[in-house]
Amino acid sequence: MQICYPNESGTRLVFMCPGCKCGHYVRVKQEGDGTPWSWNGSLEKPTFSPSVLTWGPGLGDAVGAEEGRCHSFVTDGQIQFLSDCTHSLAGQTVPLGPW
Numbered sequence: 001m002q003i004c005y006p007n008e009s010g011t012r013l014v015f016m017c018p019g020c021k022c023g024h025y026v027r028v029k030q031e032g033d034g035t036p037w038s039w040n041g042s043l044e045k046p047t048f049s050p051s052v053l054t055w056g057p058g059l060g061d062a063v064g065a066e067e068g069r070c071h072s073f074v075t076d077g078q079i080q081f082l083s084d085c086t087h088s089l090a091g092q093t094v095p096l097g098p099w
């Protein structure tokens, strides 16, 4: 079951975050000045390293918050949310699903 998807150029992968209910991109190939994340090459049970940190207005369940924050480790297709996430899955580990 594919749970992450490459962009057109193959430099990034996107997965559906069950905490934010939106997609998060992870850069897996050199692109501009950005350093790629390490990736195990799997679209079905991806592992990314280091952690994935996303932030922005209205992210997650933090309705009205100026800044939402989502911080996770993705390992073997499971997403482990760290306790500094602003959504309700903070501190939990859940399997990623298809888009």
Ligand SMILES: [Zn+2]
Pocket: 017, 018, 019, 020, 021, 024, 054, 070, 071
């Ligand atoms: Zn998220």
